Amino acid sequence: MLGDIKVELTGAEIVVQSLIEEGVEHLFGYPGGAVLHIYDALYKQDKLQHILVRHEQAATHAADGYARSTGKPGVVLVTSGPGATNAVTGIATAYMDSIPMVVITGQVPLPMIGNDAFQEVDSVGITRPIVKHNFLVKDAADIATTIKKAFYVATTGRPGPVVIDIPKDVTAHKAEFSYPREVKMRSYQPTVNGHKGNIKKAIELILTAKRPMIYTGGGVILSNASDELIAFSQTLGAPVTNTLMGLGAYPANDKQFVGMLGMHGTYEANMSMHHCDVLIAIGARFDDRVTGNLEKFCPDAKIIHVDIDPASISKNVKVDVPIVGDVKKVLSEFNGLLDGDDRRLEQSAMQDWWQQIEEWRSQDCLKYNNSMESIKPQYVVEQLHEVTQGDAFVSSDVGQHQMFAAQFYGFNKPRRWINSGGLGTMGFGLPAAMGVQFAHPDETVVCVTGEGSIQMCIQELSTCLQYGLPVKIINLNNGFLGMVRQWQEFFYEKRYASSYMESLPDFVKLAESYGHVGIRVEKAEDVRQALEDAVGKYKDRLVFIDFIIDREENVYPMIPAGAGLNEMILI
Amino acid sequence: MTKKHIISILLENEAGALSRVSGLFSARAYNIESLTVAPTDDASLSRMTLVTSGTEEIVEQIMKQLNKLVDVIKLVDFTDCSHIERELMLIKVQATGESRSEVKRLSDIFRGKIIDVTDTSYTIELTGKGDKLNAFLTSLSSITIFEVVRSGVIGICRGDKTLNI
Numbered sequence: 001m002l003g004d005i006k007v008e009l010t011g012a013e014i015v016v017q018s019l020i021e022e023g024v025e026h027l028f029g030y031p032g033g034a035v036l037h038i039y040d041a042l043y044k045q046d047k048l049q050h051i052l053v054r055h056e057q058a059a060t061h062a063a064d065g066y067a068r069s070t071g072k073p074g075v076v077l078v079t080s081g082p083g084a085t086n087a088v089t090g091i092a093t094a095y096m097d098s099i100p101m102v103v104i105t106g107q108v109p110l111p112m113i114g115n116d117a118f119q120e121v122d123s124v125g126i127t128r129p130i131v132k133h134n135f136l137v138k139d140a141a142d143i144a145t146t147i148k149k150a151f152y153v154a155t156t157g158r159p160g161p162v163v164i165d166i167p168k169d170v171t172a173h174k175a176e177f178s179y180p181r182e183v184k185m186r187s188y189q190p191t192v193n194g195h196k197g198n199i200k201k202a203i204e205l206i207l208t209a210k211r212p213m214i215y216t217g218g219g220v221i222l223s224n225a226s227d228e229l230i231a232f233s234q235t236l237g238a239p240v241t242n243t244l245m246g247l248g249a250y251p252a253n254d255k256q257f258v259g260m261l262g263m264h265g266t267y268e269a270n271m272s273m274h275h276c277d278v279l280i281a282i283g284a285r286f287d288d289r290v291t292g293n294l295e296k297f298c299p300d301a302k303i304i305h306v307d308i309d310p311a312s313i314s315k316n317v318k319v320d321v322p323i324v325g326d327v328k329k330v331l332s333e334f335n336g337l338l339d340g341d342d343r344r345l346e347q348s349a350m351q352d353w354w355q356q357i358e359e360w361r362s363q364d365c366l367k368y369n370n371s372m373e374s375i376k377p378q379y380v381v382e383q384l385h386e387v388t389q390g391d392a393f394v395s396s397d398v399g400q401h402q403m404f405a406a407q408f409y410g411f412n413k414p415r416r417w418i419n420s421g422g423l424g425t426m427g428f429g430l431p432a433a434m435g436v437q438f439a440h441p442d443e444t445v446v447c448v449t450g451e452g453s454i455q456m457c458i459q460e461l462s463t464c465l466q467y468g469l470p471v472k473i474i475n476l477n478n479g480f481l482g483m484v485r486q487w488q489e490f491f492y493e494k495r496y497a498s499s500y501m502e503s504l505p506d507f508v509k510l511a512e513s514y515g516h517v518g519i520r521v522e523k524a525e526d527v528r529q530a531l532e533d534a535v536g537k538y539k540d541r542l543v544f545i546d547f548i549i550d551r552e553e554n555v556y557p558m559i560p561a562g563a564g565l566n567e568m569i570l571i
Numbered sequence: 572m573t574k575k576h577i578i579s580i581l582l583e584n585e586a587g588a589l590s591r592v593s594g595l596f597s598a599r600a601y602n603i604e605s606l607t608v609a610p611t612d613d614a615s616l617s618r619m620t621l622v623t624s625g626t627e628e629i630v631e632q633i634m635k636q637l638n639k640l641v642d643v644i645k646l647v648d649f650t651d652c653s654h655i656e657r658e659l660m661l662i663k664v665q666a667t668g669e670s671r672s673e674v675k676r677l678s679d680i681f682r683g684k685i686i687d688v689t690d691t692s693y694t695i696e697l698t699g700k701g702d703k704l705n706a707f708l709t710s711l712s713s714i715t716i717f718e719v720v721r722s723g724v725i726g727i728c729r730g731d732k733t734l735n736i
């Protein structure tokens with residue numbers, strides 16, 4: 001172990017050795033002048049695989065997908081200037097969804113900083129508002145400790161991206177290397193254990209509930225607390241809803257699951273939220289897409305909120321019992337208290353509550369008119385679920401296809417649904433799927449996308465060929481920027497300003513020219529076969545299926561802006 | 572209800588720490604009335620004092636968001652505790668003819684110190700709470716003011732309570 005003996009290395013070698021010490025296996029990046037020393041050091045070793053993407057945005061999304069699907073931090077290396085600015089969208093995407101990521105950006109040599117040197121940008125300044133923390137390393141002797149700190153900050157507390165900016169001359173200088181075993185930062189000590197008193201208070205409150213509701217978000221997934229959530233929910237027998245970010249934390253096929261909530265959530269989830277008397281919010285942040293109009297939000301509920309980030313508590317909605325802590329730990333404490341207590345929720349009240357919920361559920365709010373005359377996007381996603389036994393990793397982009405995937409795939413396991421919920425970044429899907437496939441080479445990885453979104457990072461088809469990534473691209477092609485068109489249909493009297501996609505490429509030929517399999521599907525009866533071929537006949541190939549779908553299908557149900565959760569528009 | 576709050580922050584004395592705080596205020600549209608920062612007796616630490624205003628909810632968020640910054644070690648809202656606050660003001664005024672003695676007299680009343688003198692001007696140093704400095708400025712209404720420099724507020728808890736690591 002290099003950590004034990006002191007050796008003199010160049011800054012570049014220290015970077016690479018430190019990443020190896022951190023257990024990094026995949027580094028997503030793109031070279032350039034300021035990081036050439038680091039690339040040279042990468043060339044001389046074989047423990048760490050560098051993956052050459054085709055655009056730095058894709059490097060960050062790929063690292064992000066890797067992180068979301070494994071829980072391990074994603075790692076990125078880009079050059080100064082344009083390399084760093086291209087990475088910004090991916091960093092912001094990870095920041096909004098609290099994804100652990102370490103991004104190393106090259107910088108111009110120290111003496112040139114501030115001189116408007118070639119390919120100089122203030123990377124620390126540009127990324128400051130979209131990172132959990134960032135560093136500028138000015139001395140080769142500081143590289144190892146900085147990397148140690150970066151991984152520590154990125155992966156603990158509420159996770160997030162950390163940027164390390166390293167000037168080129170610092171990577172050339174030599175310094176003694178020994179990788180620190182631990183790190184302590186007096187200014188950074190996240191609270192992980194929930195307040196005992198408040199945990200007891202929460203349980204007391206929960207046990208008085210007549211209409212309890214469990215609302216969970218991405219925090220449950222980030223904290224690997226799915227098992228604890230399932231145990232907790234099943235002990236109580238209460239309904240569970242997941243946010244877009246939280247899908248898969250609770251199995252979609254369980255009867256206690258009432259679906260996703262929020263703007264395009266289910267009627268039963270939103271109505272249960274609105275009418276509950278005790279709301280148990282876990283690892284969720286009361287996002288505006290979830291709460292609808294705050295003034296009308298959960299009018300009768302006492303609210304318990306468990307979150308690792310104190311700043312998330314009482315930010316949008318005032319809560320009655322705040323618990324700052326790691327969701328997994330707090331849920332275990334909840335479960336421990338319930339196990340040692342023979343009190344349970346009042347049976348007759350729960351019967352009434354479930355009867356009411358079943359009534360809402362019987363509205364069948366996700367029903368759609370599946371005439372088979374045209375291809376319905378919902379149908380494609382349902383078929384995809386069947387063909388992959390609901391067990392695939394599914395990434396997506398942003399738009400109607402994303403909502404259809406979220407509503408219809410039915411995620412039964414955490415870390416299978418990989419989507420940009422917070423920033424809503426079109427172009428995320430394909431590179432994120434690459435990252436997932438690197439982490440899970442033998443699993444089925446699908447990217448559900450639209451013809452608008454896929455074109456934002458389409459160049460990555462080339463990366464997929466280089467590394468033999470058999471991602472399945474499900475292009476729900478409606479010829480529109482569908483989600484934009486839907487809003488224009490509803491709120492702008494169908495004035496479709498710039499939401500029509502003209503001059504689309506022939507995606508089949510495009511896929512083929514990149515060396516992949518392209519399939520076009522124009523009839524509903526051909527959907528199933530194409531999907532089966534993608535995971536069967538072409539199992540080891542990237543398959544791009546261009547589904548020509550119903551052009552003006554809308555996402556229902558929907559909560560219009562300004563409305564409460566009980567004011568959904570059903571189809 | 573919007574109220575003024577004085578928040579004192581102990582943070583790592585590192586490049587960029589100040590911009591993290593000021594960036595937070597602009598990004599989240601919080602209001603900043605004044606901000607002062609300097610190293611403490613421990614050169615690795617900076618002490619920052621900022622004056623902001625907002626409703627109780629907003630100030631609670633400000634405190635939490637500040638705490639979340641990786642460089643921030645500790646902070647205190649002086650509104651919650653008995654404290655001493657001070658601000659330093661340097662003021663250069665016209666001092667000719669009759670106004671020369673009038674300025675001297677007013678400065679004495681407010682316990683200011685004249686720290687620089689020319690044939691036509693005085694420069695006065697005054698410390699105190701913000702409202703005292705404001706009152707002094709008001710008292711000079713008939714005098715020509717050339718320049719005013721204020722340090723922004725700093726503060727410290729009364730008694731044994733400290734903001735320290």
Ligand SMILES: Cc1ncc(C[n+]2csc(CCOP(=O)(O)OP(=O)(O)O)c2C)c(N)n1
Nearest residue numbers: 398399400401426450451452453481482483
């Ligand atoms: C980078 C970026 N630019 C713009 C948007 C705004 N936007 C949200 S959805 C959408 C349309 C997406 O169209 P498409 O990918 O074809 O998917 P569809 O809605 O048709 O399924 C747009 C433009 C965005 N989310 N991200």
